Amino acid sequence: MARMTMIQSIRSAMDNAMEKDDNVVVFGEDVGFFGGVFRCTQGLQEKYGKNRCFDSPISESGIIGTAIGMAAYGLRPCVEIQFADYMYPGYDQITQEAARIRFRSNGDFTVPMVVRMPTGGGIFGGQTHSQSPEALFAHVAGIKTVIPSNPYDAKGLLLAAIEDDDPVMFLEPKRLYNGPFDGHHDRPVTPWSKHELGEVPEDYYTVPLSKAAIRREGSDVTVLVYGTMVYVAEAAAEEAGVDAEIIDLRTILPLDLDAIVTSVKKTGRCVIVHEATMTCGFGAELMALVAENCFYDLEAPIIRVTGYDTPYPHAHEWEYFPGPKRVGEALKKVMESA
Incomplete structure (x- = not known):
């Protein structure tokens, strides 16, 4: 290594x-x-x-x-x-x-x-x-x-x-x-x-293109993320004191739907985080899939935390990104829902 x-x-x-x-x-x-x-x-x-x-x-x-x-x-x-x-x-x-x-x-x-x-x-x-x-x-x-x-x-x-x-x-x-x-x-x-x-490893190895990874196991809420947002979600869960299960999708197509469904059925709650704008972002597809496959297992509405629906703001990019504060607020909100 x-x-x-x-x-x-x-x-x-x-x-x-x-x-x-x-x-x-x-x-x-x-x-x-x-x-x-x-x-x-x-x-x-x-x-x-x-x-x-x-x-x-x-x-x-x-x-x-x-x-x-x-x-x-x-x-x-x-x-x-x-x-x-x-x-x-x-x-x-x-x-x-x-x-x-x-x-x-x-x-x-x-x-x-x-x-x-x-x-x-x-x-x-x-x-x-x-x-x-x-x-x-x-x-x-x-x-x-x-x-x-x-x-x-x-x-x-x-x-x-x-x-x-x-x-x-x-x-x-x-x-x-x-x-x-x-x-x-x-x-x-x-x-x-x-x-x-x-x-x-310095040697040749592969990671399957169709398998998500559980970055943090938890029982309260499933957080679906990829890329940079994995670390934001980890920090948000720690700061909010929420036992979140963080799923790193790794590939968004092909998508590991089995891993998503298994996790959401276990936790009953779902938060989706990505850096891209919200409207027609990949989070909308994830939300639809969770609703279709886990509707009767959900204990709260699905929440998305994303970039804002604006052209990319050069001078304010760190306000544009989902950060631990915004993600933490979503985690608390989904936990408060009946």
């Missing part, structure tokens, strides 16, 4: 995959010589050469289109979109081509490609570097969407995504890149005081 940040674990995953399979290629804006804007690909070009790790033009549609063609003809591209906010020029090809080729060809072609992209806020990146677009991918049949919360999962999930024969959107929470997030604070804390760096 090695102690790694999420950046290091993601780099280790690509290194393992490229070493194991010559068909794995890595490319995107500045990912070659420069090693990526967050240094996730640092050293890969030097180790594997310019044919397997290389820079692309500043064209998200070009990156996605090239990756689709490569994947359909047998390669396994793992490409980087520099920020999730930049993926929109390539969204047409993701949804209209990558997601559909297996079905349109009756299984003659698959698209084993991974699109990595930093997601969410917390680095004062402003409106065009801080969005959380996971619901846009979850709505599209034919693609998978992954959001890790820690270095161990990040590496195992990325290797599983590279192995997968369908396109995978791999969203990496920027607030977790350089160290675990101290969820007790509504603003950045340096050094990261509560959690240590993740213990991550």
